[in-house]
Amino acid sequence: MATRLLRPLMPAVLAACGLWLAVSPARAGLFDDDEARRAILDLRAKISQNEQLIKQQADQIQSLQNGLLDLGNQNEQLRTDLAKLRGQDEQMLRDMADLQRTMRDLQAGLNDRMRKLEPQPVTVDGKTFTVDPEEKAAFEDAMNSLRGGDFDRATTSLNSLLKRYPSTGYGDSARYWLGNAQYGQRDYKGSLATFKAFLAAAPDHPRAAEAMLAIANCQAELKDTKAAKRTLEDLIKRYPQSEAAHAAKERLVALK
Known part of the structure; x- marks a missing residue:
């Protein structure tokens, strides 16, 4: 009974099955393409x-x-x-x-x-003092002129020194050498006055005896023999042990 009932339906079932079988590979192909595309995209x-x-x-x-x-x-x-x-x-x-x-x-x-x-310290004729450089140069220049026999220049330089530096430590020595320069010029009166001023200012100077002998020489040149003799005698008494005293004794003999 059941068999009879199913027989009319069999063709339809078979057709459906065939259709499913026909469709399944296509769907499988579609699924494979989608996965491939997704894999490619990934x-x-x-x-x-x-x-x-x-x-x-x-x-x-x-x-x-x-x-x-x-x-x-x-x-x-x-x-x-x-x-x-x-x-x-x-x-x-x-x-x-x-x-x-x-x-x-x-x-x-x-x-x-x-x-x-x-200022510089100098020692001249046993005396030590301080002078300005220009002062020292002026004195040395005058002495160089005197040593060279230039009595005119030496006289001018020494006079200038004494005027410019009236309190100079060179004063006594400058006057002594000025008297000698004047004597070299044959200015016996000037030399005499200078030596006398020297002795009045420095009677104990190391060159005092020589100055007295120079005074006597000036007096003799001026033909004042009596004054020259007195000067020589005073020299011998005041400075008996000096070389000037020995020269004075010889000079006295000559004057007599």
């Missing part, structure tokens, strides 16, 4: 991501390379600047050394000039 997405990563890494590498290049350039610039600084330091040291030498030379020159301007 693969493309991964490739794109990888390409982006690679590009990012390449950009980072390029940035690092650029940074290293900049750093190298900076290092080179630093080396150049350092070399310049070293050169400047060396030049500065040389300049400082030159400046120090110049300062030392200037200081030495200044010290020399100051010494020339400072």
